[in-house]
Amino acid sequence: MSVTTTVSQIEANGRTYRWPVRPTVVICFDGCDPAYLAASGPAGHIPTLSGFLNDGFYAIADAAMPTFTNPNNVSIVCGAPPVVHGVAGNYYLDRETKQEVMMLDARLMRAPTILSQFSKAGAKIAVVTAKDKLRKALAHEMQGIAVSAQYADKCTIEENGIEDLTGLVGRGTPDQYSSDLSLFVLDAGIRLLETRPLDILYLSLSDLVQHKHAPDAPEAHEFMKDVDDRLARLIDLGATIGIVADHGMNDLSRADGTPNVVYLGDILDEEFGEGSTRVICPITDPFVKHHGALGGFVRVHLMKDGLDRNEILKAIRTLPGVEVALTGEQAAAQFEFPLDREADIVVISCRGVALGARNIDHDISQLAGERLRSHGSLAEQQVPFIISHPLNETYAKRSIANLRNFDVFDYALNGTL
Amino acid sequence: MSVTTTVSQIEANGRTYRWPVRPTVVICFDGCDPAYLAASGPAGHIPTLSGFLNDGFYAIADAAMPTFTNPNNVSIVCGAPPVVHGVAGNYYLDRETKQEVMMLDARLMRAPTILSQFSKAGAKIAVVTAKDKLRKALAHEMQGIAVSAQYADKCTIEENGIEDLTGLVGRGTPDQYSSDLSLFVLDAGIRLLETRPLDILYLSLSDLVQHKHAPDAPEAHEFMKDVDDRLARLIDLGATIGIVADHGMNDLSRADGTPNVVYLGDILDEEFGEGSTRVICPITDPFVKHHGALGGFVRVHLMKDGLDRNEILKAIRTLPGVEVALTGEQAAAQFEFPLDREADIVVISCRGVALGARNIDHDISQLAGERLRSHGSLAEQQVPFIISHPLNETYAKRSIANLRNFDVFDYALNGTL
Numbered sequence: 001m002s003v004t005t006t007v008s009q010i011e012a013n014g015r016t017y018r019w020p021v022r023p024t025v026v027i028c029f030d031g032c033d034p035a036y037l038a039a040s041g042p043a044g045h046i047p048t049l050s051g052f053l054n055d056g057f058y059a060i061a062d063a064a065m066p067t068f069t070n071p072n073n074v075s076i077v078c079g080a081p082p083v084v085h086g087v088a089g090n091y092y093l094d095r096e097t098k099q100e101v102m103m104l105d106a107r108l109m110r111a112p113t114i115l116s117q118f119s120k121a122g123a124k125i126a127v128v129t130a131k132d133k134l135r136k137a138l139a140h141e142m143q144g145i146a147v148s149a150q151y152a153d154k155c156t157i158e159e160n161g162i163e164d165l166t167g168l169v170g171r172g173t174p175d176q177y178s179s180d181l182s183l184f185v186l187d188a189g190i191r192l193l194e195t196r197p198l199d200i201l202y203l204s205l206s207d208l209v210q211h212k213h214a215p216d217a218p219e220a221h222e223f224m225k226d227v228d229d230r231l232a233r234l235i236d237l238g239a240t241i242g243i244v245a246d247h248g249m250n251d252l253s254r255a256d257g258t259p260n261v262v263y264l265g266d267i268l269d270e271e272f273g274e275g276s277t278r279v280i281c282p283i284t285d286p287f288v289k290h291h292g293a294l295g296g297f298v299r300v301h302l303m304k305d306g307l308d309r310n311e312i313l314k315a316i317r318t319l320p321g322v323e324v325a326l327t328g329e330q331a332a333a334q335f336e337f338p339l340d341r342e343a344d345i346v347v348i349s350c351r352g353v354a355l356g357a358r359n360i361d362h363d364i365s366q367l368a369g370e371r372l373r374s375h376g377s378l379a380e381q382q383v384p385f386i387i388s389h390p391l392n393e394t395y396a397k398r399s400i401a402n403l404r405n406f407d408v409f410d411y412a413l414n415g416t417l
Numbered sequence: 418m419s420v421t422t423t424v425s426q427i428e429a430n431g432r433t434y435r436w437p438v439r440p441t442v443v444i445c446f447d448g449c450d451p452a453y454l455a456a457s458g459p460a461g462h463i464p465t466l467s468g469f470l471n472d473g474f475y476a477i478a479d480a481a482m483p484t485f486t487n488p489n490n491v492s493i494v495c496g497a498p499p500v501v502h503g504v505a506g507n508y509y510l511d512r513e514t515k516q517e518v519m520m521l522d523a524r525l526m527r528a529p530t531i532l533s534q535f536s537k538a539g540a541k542i543a544v545v546t547a548k549d550k551l552r553k554a555l556a557h558e559m560q561g562i563a564v565s566a567q568y569a570d571k572c573t574i575e576e577n578g579i580e581d582l583t584g585l586v587g588r589g590t591p592d593q594y595s596s597d598l599s600l601f602v603l604d605a606g607i608r609l610l611e612t613r614p615l616d617i618l619y620l621s622l623s624d625l626v627q628h629k630h631a632p633d634a635p636e637a638h639e640f641m642k643d644v645d646d647r648l649a650r651l652i653d654l655g656a657t658i659g660i661v662a663d664h665g666m667n668d669l670s671r672a673d674g675t676p677n678v679v680y681l682g683d684i685l686d687e688e689f690g691e692g693s694t695r696v697i698c699p700i701t702d703p704f705v706k707h708h709g710a711l712g713g714f715v716r717v718h719l720m721k722d723g724l725d726r727n728e729i730l731k732a733i734r735t736l737p738g739v740e741v742a743l744t745g746e747q748a749a750a751q752f753e754f755p756l757d758r759e760a761d762i763v764v765i766s767c768r769g770v771a772l773g774a775r776n777i778d779h780d781i782s783q784l785a786g787e788r789l790r791s792h793g794s795l796a797e798q799q800v801p802f803i804i805s806h807p808l809n810e811t812y813a814k815r816s817i818a819n820l821r822n823f824d825v826f827d828y829a830l831n832g833t834l
Contacts, residue, residue: 034740038767042737054731058741059751060795062818081818314471320459323451324475334476334817350455378477378799400751401479401498402819 010117013080017114017413020123020199024412025189025239028073029227030130030182031207031375033248034060034384039215040224048232049224052241052388057396057411061385061403063247065335066297066348067375068283070103070134072246073204075406077113077138081336086110087137088337089282093301095341100280104133106140110338114409115202116141123199126161128188130181130206131285138202145192149174149184149206168195179223181206186230193237201239210249211291211373231388241388242412244405248380252294252354252372259364259372261294262321264347265357268300271315276304279357280343283376292362294354296377299328299343309344316345321353323378351379391415427534430497434531434830437540437616441829442606442656445490446644447547447599448624448792450665451477451801456632457641465649466641469658469805474813474828478802478820480664482752483714483765484792485700487520487551489663490621492823494530494555498753503527504554505754506699510718512758517697521550523557527755531826532619533558540616543578545605547598547623555619562609566591566601566623585612596640598623603647610654618656627666628708628790648805658805659829661822665797669711669771669789676781676789678711679738681764682774685717688732693721696774697760700793709779711771713794716745716760726761733762738770740794768796808832 009016040046041053052058064075064082066089074087082088086108094101115138119125125144129135132148139146145161152173155165166172168191174180182205189203205227213219234241254260265279283295300316302309309327316325324347331346332339349355354374356362364372383405390396395415426433457463458470469475481492481499483506491504499505503525511518532555536542542561546552549565556563562578569590572582583589585608591597599622606620622644630637651658671677682696700712717733719726726744733742741764748763749756766772771791773779781789800822807813812832 035767038738038740042735042739044735050734053734054727060741065818081816083816310471317467317470318459318461321455322459323455324477330813333814334820336816336818350452381799382795396747397750399498399500399753401482401753401821403751404818 007121010121012114012117013078013084013111015079015410017118017409020413023193023198023201023237023239024242025201025203025234026076026242026408026412028076028204029243029245029384030069030205031210031247031249032245032384033210033215033380034382035215036210036220036224037384040221043221045221045225046228048228048235049386052386056389057387057391059385059400059403060382061244061400061405061407062381063245063383063405065378065381066282067247067377067380068295068297069207069246070137072405073134074109074137076244076408077115077202078111079114079406079409080111081406083332083336083338084111086338086341088341089299091280091282091284092341093278093280093299093343098303102284103137105136109137109140113138113140113142115139115200118200119143124197125200126189126192126198127202128185128192129204130185134204138204147188149181149188150176152184152188177208179209179226181208183226183230186227190230190233190237193234193239207249212370214251214373235388240412240416242408243384243386244408245383246405247375248383249373249375250351250379252296252352252374257371259292259294259354259367260352261354261356261362262319262349263356263359264298264300264316265361266359267319268312269358272307272312276307277301277312278303281355281357283374291372291374292364292366294356294362294372295374296349296353296355296379298347298355298357300345300347302344313345316347321350322347323350324348349377351377387411387416389416392417424538427538429531429534430495430501430528432496432827434535434826437830440610440615440618440654440656441659442618442620442651443493443659443825443829445493445621446660446662446801447486447622448627448664448666449662449801450627450632450797451799452632453627453637453641454801457638460638462638462642463645465645465652466803469803473806474804474808476802476817476820477799478661478817478822478824479798480662480800480822482795482798483699484664484794484797485712485714486624486663487554489822490551491526491554493661493825494532494619495528496531496823496826497528498823500749500753500755501528503755503758505758506716508697508699508701509758510695510697510716510760515720519701520554522553526554526557530555530557530559532617535617536560541614542617543606543609543615544619545602545609546621547602551621555621564605566598566605567593569601569605585609594625596626596643598625600643600647603644607647607650607654610651610656624666629787631668631790652805657829657833659825660801660803661825662800663822664792665800666790666792667768667796669769669791674788676709676711676771676784677769678771678773678779679736679766680773680776681715681717681733682778683776684736685729686775689724689729693724694718694729695720698772698774700791708789708791709781709783711773711779711789712791713766713770713772713796715764715772715774717762717764719761730762733764738767739764740767741765766794768794804828804833806833809834
């Protein structure tokens with residue numbers, strides 16, 4: 001006689017989540033500004049997504065600040081903002097060592113994820129990410145399958161819970177600068193769901209296409225169509241799907257097509273002395289070809305004694321293109337950042353403007369003459385929030401005035417029928 | 418011997434507000450998109466506002482939906498969203514009578530205002546609005562002074578609590594299509610504060626300048642400077658000032674300068690039969706010269722039996738320029754609207770797109786060839802939230818992730834030192 005323990009829900013970071021009654025797929029549709037849905041929908045390229053909008057639930061939610069990939073993916077899998085889990089950037093300056101550090105794994109994470117809590121209760125979980133560094137963070141303390149498209153050919157049972165991912169998907173590791181990086185993530189999710197029982201599947205795409213192409217570009221339509229085809233297949237497999245984006249995407253170019261950048265590092269060097277301050281761009285990533293590490297949010301650290309932070313703050317506030325400049329304490333309080341990891345000053349650009357460190361820190365030539373499209377500011381905070389199936393009565397009546405992208409697991413698990 | 422009753426706080430719509438320790442001025446800076454501050458600040462035109470940003474509190478808050486003047490002004494003075502106070506548009510279709518109705522007074526209001534509650538407790542209150550219809554709503558159940566710039570020369574003690582407003586301000590009724598409409602409001606506020614004790618002063622401006630001029634236009638800079646001068650005077654008079662906008666403002670024109678309008682009424686007439694549906698533009702106002710009653714949010718009522726709402730909803734969702742289309746029930750739940758006053762369908766446009774009824778309902782010629790700039794959609798939801806003085810410790814530590822413009826009385830009264 002076998003004894004089955006039945007768990008009806010799990011708890012993570014103060015919220016409870018109902019045990020999945022169907023396979024539940026949550027997708028972080030990286031960089032999917034609402035404008036992509038608005039452009040591709042009427043053009044007829046995304047019948048599955050349009051069906052979700054008609055028959056399921058569609059709203060605009062706020063992403064976590066800063067509107068970058070890592071803080072938002074981690075917020076989504078934790079169901080909580082950065083102050084809870086500790087990740088408020090892809091890249092940061094260690095306040096102790098004064099060293100710049102790339103977030104490459106889960107070391108910064110201070111909270112359990114919804115995925116890890118479910119896996120510990122016996123649920124079958126799989127995570128597929130575009131980039132491997134994110135895979136490590138999202139699989140924090142999780143049992144199950146966790147793979148990345150980037151290292152599709154390097155999977156081991158020990159590290160990833162599965163091997164021969166390329167064999168399963170039926171093609172090799174995708175080019176990291178192709179739209180196939182995201183499509184591979186979706187295909188891997190489909191193949192996993194086809195070949196084994198899964199309770200929860202988390203798929204995190206790449207925003208390469210959105211960085212390169214505006215919503216009405218043929219390449220964007222094609223990508224949206226390719227994603228849509230795969231969503232249809234996930235529905236065929238019986239999944240409930242929740243989709244959010246980690247951030248929107250805006251054109252940050254001048255009328256002549258050149259990047260509209262405020263090089264804050266150079267300005268502060270000139271005004272307060274070279275090396276007095278260090279400007280950290282938390283968008284920084286090993287993949288920078290498509291945005292040159294330029295986004296709408298930077299952190300400023302004072303690197304010398306005797307500097308007057310208030311004077312520097314006031315100087316930054318007089319710069320055209322700056323929407324908000326705050327002390328680290330203010331920013332931490334207002335945007336729910338972990339205070340102990342915050343910089344001295346936080347700067348957010350206006351819509352259409354990028355913030356940089358020093359000119360020499362950014363290799364604009366990588367854009368190869370294409371317009372700079374990027375994110376990070378408040379202007380990229382509104383993102384789609386989609387549930388494939390109708391909400392139950394309780395959730396249908398909820399106000400979405402304060403809906404956040406990291407409520408997607410709550411809606412997908414607790415809010416459906 | 419006289420007995421003084423001391424009230425330390427009042428209650429309105431579930432929130433408590435501390436009795437003002439200084440004259441507290443709350444300003445609804447109509448149509449002040451954050452872009453106006455971003456353009457005028459670095460140009461040096463708004464030293465007083467820039468000072469607030471440095472020494473007080475500045476954040477970006479969400480306006481109430483729809484992003485129109487009346488719902489937001491009423492939300493601000495109630496400290497609560499439309500579901501609480503009942504006003505979700507400037508203009509609506511009465512579901513019973515099927516008549517189109519302009520909101521001209523306080524008849525739609527279901528909740529007490531912060532102003533009325535304070536006035537009943539003995540506080541000295543004054544309200545100055547640009548337009549008279551708003552004055553009537555904002556002074557709902559309030560004792561004190563309530564005047565409008567529009568009818569500055571028509572004040573009576575009985576109706577307005579003061580007479581000879583033009584004499585007090587020192588000039589006649591301003592032209593309703595001039596920037597002086599707003600400046601008159603501010604000047605009236607200054608004169609009132611100079612001439613009598615006041616606990617609370619609510620000033621509601623007009624968005625005429627923002628409809629007509631982009632943030633970097635000389636006219637916009639000049640207006641921002643004129644407003645800033647008056648804020649300096651209010652500070653000199655010892656006031657604590659809280660400033661929010663009712664909505665942002667975006668250019669809704671095509672590249673060739675013509676208005677980028679989806680005439681939903683014509684489309685629905687063609688597809689479902691003339692008169693089957695009626696499209697209501699809740700931006701409609703007796704002052705339409707500057708926007709032709711075109712904004713980013715409309716309501717659709719089914720006017721005939723036997724129509725399939727779901728079919729109409731799906732048709733609307735396929736239209737380019739539509740960002741969200743919801744049933745009235747969905748919209749009421751999601752955006753905190755009063756359900757009993759909601760339409761059958763709610764439609765919100767994409768950034769840069771206006772929604773209209775039928776072409777013949779909108780007199781575009783009134784724009785006189787100028788670009789259409791307007792509001793109503795989610796793209797105009799982010800607004801400035803400014804407090805002139807530093808926050809106290811409790812409020813400084815608050816998350817602003819869910820900050821709303823209608824929290825401004827809470828911050829100005831409870832959040833300061």
